[in-house]
Amino acid sequence: NAGVTQTPKFRVLKTGQSMTLLCAQDMNHEYMYWYRQDPGMGLRLIHYSVGEGTTAKGEVPDGYNVSRLKKQNFLLGLESAAPSQTSVYFCASSYFSLKQFFGPGTRLTVL
Amino acid sequence: KQEVTQIPAALSVPEGENLVLNCSFTDSAIYNLQWFRQDPGKGLTSLLLIQSSQREQTSGRLNASLDKSSGRSTLYIAASQPGDSATYLCAVLAGSGSEKLVFGKGTKLTVNP
Numbered sequence: 017n018a019g020v021t022q023t024p025k026f027r028v029l030k031t032g033q034s035m036t037l038l039c040a041q042d043m044n045h046e047y048m049y050w051y052r053q054d055p056g057m058g059l060r061l062i063h064y065s066v067g068e069g070t071t072a073k074g075e076v077p078d079g080y081n082v083s084r085l086k087k088q089n090f091l092l093g094l095e096s097a098a099p100s101q102t103s104v105y106f107c108a109s110s111y112f113s114l115k116q117f118f119g120p121g122t123r124l125t126v127l
Numbered sequence: 128k129q130e131v132t133q134i135p136a137a138l139s140v141p142e143g144e145n146l147v148l149n150c151s152f153t154d155s156a157i158y159n160l161q162w163f164r165q166d167p168g169k170g171l172t173s174l175l176l177i178q179s180s181q182r183e184q185t186s187g188r189l190n191a192s193l194d195k196s197s198g199r200s201t202l203y204i205a206a207s208q209p210g211d212s213a214t215y216l217c218a219v220l221a222g223s224g225s226e227k228l229v230f231g232k233g234t235k236l237t238v239n240p
Contacts, residue, residue: 020170047226049226049228056232057232058216058230058231058232058233059171059216059218059230060230061227061228064226064227066226072226074227106170106171108171113158113159113220113226114176115161115173115176116161116171116173116228117173118163118170118171118172118173119170120169120170121168121169
């Protein structure tokens with residue numbers, strides 16, 4: 017099992033550009049999450065999904081959109097990137113409200 | 128609003144020492160509490176999960192305890208090894224149906240050979 021994978025691992029964007037981060041899990045988990053991790057701020061939940069076709073806002077959802085068209089995939093979109101979105105993004109999945117399994121992260125820099 | 132605090136922010140110990148990492152949370156109405164490990168430049172690895180009805184969980188040299196009434200959890204690491212060096216994060220889940228895991232900022236542990 018690959019667990020939770022994230023694509024890409026690194027990305028540099030210019031202000032105003034758009035991009036999509038892809039998260040995939042092969043554990044048949046119902047729940048999936050997107051977090052961002054910033055120095056001094058810790059990990060914060062952006063959006064999450066409790067099942068295929070559902071999404072919900074987390075703590076810091078502004079500037080991001082998500083989609084969960086397939087159970088195994090959870091996409092995070094930035095429509096117009098801003099320097100404040102420079103961060104490390106982590107995807108996670110879980111079997112309902114149990115242990116969360118994290119991907120390796122995507123390091124995003126917005127210039 | 129749930130807040131999670133981890134003290135100390137950093138800890139350096141000699142190899143072989145037993146140690147305790149602390150986590151406190153402000154709202155005792157939690158569903159579960161998880162301890163994670165994060166190595167530099169890597170994702171998080173779940174170490175232990177304690178349900179709200181449980182008092183402790185053990186895995187190998189790790190033991191986590193939970194005292195909901197006082198809003199505290201501890202992670203005990205026995206006979207520490209250099210390979211235990213990492214940042215340890217505590218996180219609480221408010222409740223099933225409120226899937227917002229709230230994280231502390233972590234304790235950076237260094238185990239010196």
